[in-house]
Amino acid sequence: MGKRDELIAKYAEDLTSKIKVTPDLALLTKVTIGCGPAIYSSDASTVAASDPEELETVKKNFLIKKLGLADGPELDAGIKAAVEAYGSSERNKYRAVFYYLLVKHFGKEAVYA
Template sequence: MGKRDELIADYAADISGKCGQTPDMELLTRVTIGCGPSIYRADSTLVAGSDPEELERIEKNFLIKKLGLAGGPELAQGIQAVIQTYGPSNPRKHRAVVYYLLTKHFGREAVYA
């Protein structure tokens, strides 16, 4: 099993254990691949859920650019909903899991089809 496969297994465990959802492994794999090398770097593999600058980057670079959503307050609300689902007190929020949850939250799975 390669490093990416190990990470995907860890992400799936977070989705089921911390978020209480059954992961769609195909979508999770595609989202993880879409994250590129950021999943391997300590400074970018995790999301700082309480950092406004980080959340703004997620909104602009992922939700608007990648998922093709129009800007608006519902994007910030969606991010906060995902942070709540993942557990606001959980300091280790993996970027791939947050992106996966956002993709599901906004019903944009087709972007990864």
């Protein structure tokens, strides 16, 4: 099993144990691949949900550019929902899991089809 496969298994475990959802492994794999080399960096592999600048970057670079969503208050609400689903007390919010939650929240699975 390669490093990426190990990370995907870890992300699936997070979704199952912490968020209590059964992950769509095909989608999770595509979202993880879409994160690129960031998943291998200890800093870039997680989302600092308590940092407003980090959340603004997620909104601009992922929700608007990658998913093609229009800017508006619903994007902030979606980010907030993902933070709450992951648990605000959970320090390590893996970027791939966070993005997966956003894709599901906004129904944008087709972007990864």
